[in-house]
Amino acid sequence: MARSGRHAVAEQLAMDGVRHVFGNPGTVEQGLLDALEEHPEIQYICTLQESIAVAMADGYARGARRPTVVQLHSGVGLGNGIGMMYQAMRGHSPLVVLAGDAGVRYDAMDAQMAADLVGMARPVTKWATRVTHPSSVLRVLRRAFKIAMTAPAGPVFVALPADVLDAANNEPVVPTSFPVTRSAPPKEEIDRAAALLAGADRPLIIAGDGVAFSSAQAELASVAEILGAPVWGADWAEVNLDQNHPQFRGMLGHMFGEHSKEITTQADAVLICGTYVFPEVFPSLDGVFASGAPVVHIDLDPYQIAKSFPVDVGLVADPAVTLAMLADALTAVTTPEGRARAAERVRVMAEEDAEKRGSELARDESLREAYPIHAARFADELARQLPADAVIFDEALTTSPDLMRYLPASRPGGYFQTRGGSLGVGIPGAIGLKLADPSATVVGFTGDGGAMYTIQALWTAARYDVDVTFVVCNNSSYELLKINIEEYWREQGIPAHGFPTSFDLSHPQLRFDGLAEAQTVPAARVERPEEIAPTIRKALSHPGPFLIDLVIASRVPDLRSVAGAAKA
Incomplete structure (x- = not known):
């Protein structure tokens, strides 16, 4: 019996066990989104910007180890999501990215929002295509799922024109076939x-x-x-x-x-x-x-x-x-x-290994009561309070070595780090991990620079009451850029001097507790060592999202600041 292509797509997603679709709604996709409402087994996770939808789906795919669906809005939405699609490509995440366009019949018009969606997506995907006829909507969708999940896994893209989805569709709904790649060499x-x-x-x-x-x-x-x-x-x-x-x-x-x-x-x-x-x-x-x-x-x-x-x-x-x-x-x-x-x-x-670890722990102990806080002090206390099977999403970057001394990446499925070079994956990635495993205790780390890329992901966490503890390692700078430019100076024989002012995030001050609370996520700012333990207890016991704005010392002080302090 014929039904519309948009309803057929929703049926195919349900058949393949899709339980979440991550996206940001748009007009040319509205028919598909309306059809998804008829499938309560599929939850649409609404994000406020497309890069967040992709990063959240990336975290979900990493945790669930299954193809994960993302819906983006036409060319502008795809453009917003491409940076995170690159992240997914470098990290081999099996994302199936869907975007709508006005319709095949408008191709000659060069109308508003018209774009070469396949051309945009091709550099950041394993495979990119556009459905152009109602007889192959589900055939192409199943192919996309298969390609995304077949090793080496990676993101794929399918453009779905609105007129193709509105047309009658007679395709059968059958499970996607996934080839086995457990191959052995001679x-x-x-x-x-x-x-x-x-x-x-x-x-x-x-x-x-x-x-x-x-x-x-x-x-x-x-x-x-x-x-x-x-x-x-x-x-x-x-x-x-x-x-x-x-x-x-x-x-x-x-x-x-x-x-x-x-x-x-x-x-x-x-x-x-x-x-x-x-x-x-x-x-x-x-x-x-x-x-x-x-x-x-x-x-x-x-x-x-x-x-x-x-x-x-x-x-x-x-x-x-x-x-x-x-x-x-x-x-x-x-x-x-x-x-x-x-x-x-x-x-x-x-x-x-034992000698190196002993030296690092001794250094951490010498800085235990330091102000500003040394990140290892926080990690030590968090490790004491977390359950052994907690899951960590780590976008702390320059702070990661301090975290991993106390929260080691030891258990498969228990520790995920950023990959691909895109900032901003920490908050949405942790949300995706939690949705993939609702029973897990999930803690997501990010930096102040990374957090500002995707801070509105907290709204999604609040909307769906996603129980994640977010930690923003706030050192008021792009710390990694400081480390990298020091290496560049050494390579080029340039004497050390003050960092470019663009690396500094201290003026005006970023208050992540305030940004979280504006999105109805409870938060606390930690500035002194004695505040660490009670704040962690409060965050982990809170039934829902909670953010900790952790103010930490910079590992690479700016020579301009040092010179100013010396003059004072």
Whole structure:
């Protein structure tokens, strides 16, 4: 029986188990939004700006591990959402982004709001298309779901003209078919990889979120322990290895390739898994690995293997399956002497890790009562009050190392960091995580700069009573830019001097407690150490959203401010 295309789309979404649609309403999508009202099992999550809708859906997709639907409004709404769609693309989030237009029949008119939606979306999606005939609305929608979720996952875009959705539609509603990608490489290639890695004296593993997507954390740890190899993160924003594992060494350079190169050139054998090399803003163009060091790369995305640098063995295969096979092969070919050398490397790393942690904790203790507050003091107290299964969304950036000493990224599904370079994901991302798992205790961290990108997401949290504790790490500056420009000055031989005034956010003062309360979200400002514990208790016990405006010390004081204080 025929019904309109807009009703058919709503039926297809329900069939595929969609429970939330994140969006901002618009006129050319009003028919679809009206049809969704007839499906109470699908909740429309209204946001006040399109970038928030995408960021919220990104958080939801990361938590739920399923395709997540976003509705944007025509060209202007898509334009607003593109920055966060880039974030989702870099982070491999399976978003299905839908946007309406006035209709196919108006294509020749160059009318108000007319735009090449597919052309706009293509650079930030795996696939982008426009439905142009009523006979293929659901066919295209199912294809979009399949492409979004098939590894490597990522956002897709479908433009839905209003006249196509208003036309009669006879398509059947059937579940989307998702291919299985748990593929294994040939055994002889695994044996070749094991032979290249097993005899190394300075092996190195570079891993990323492809490990988490494959649930291959245990297999990665096993291979690392057999090799006695340090594990460095690249394009790593989830729990791919327990942060407290002695072989986890941290992240390679996010900004400058020379920082990564100092580490990677020390290895005499390299295993790359679930990531690409290298995800810096300014990557090294050559010489990233030592001459003669064999490189083995495992990933489900063939584009990423040998994309910029050659490899000796490239395996387009599932990380969990492949790492398990590699662990068996390494065990078979590793000599007793090799096992002893690997164990010694692990012992040394564990000692170094303990020494470093002890030094950091001692420093934190010396600053425990400091004013302005040292962020580690807050993190320590929060860790004492949070349940063990709490979920953290971390956009704290320069404050993240202080947080992670006390709130380690150890449990898969329990810690999510920002990725892709877009500011403003912290508040909406945490809301998405909570909607994906309503039973979880969720805490979302952001900075003062990032918070101002998407502060109106608090209105959505209030509207739907989303029980998240938001923490704004407020140091009155774009702190990361200070750190980056200091590196730039060193590279260019420029003497240190005052930061550009555009990095400063102190004048006028941002009051995030006031901004939250204006959107009916209770809030508290924390400025002194003694205020920390009671405020955390109040936030965690509050049944609904709560924001903490945490005023913290800057890690990089401005020389202009220092000079002014000295004169005073």
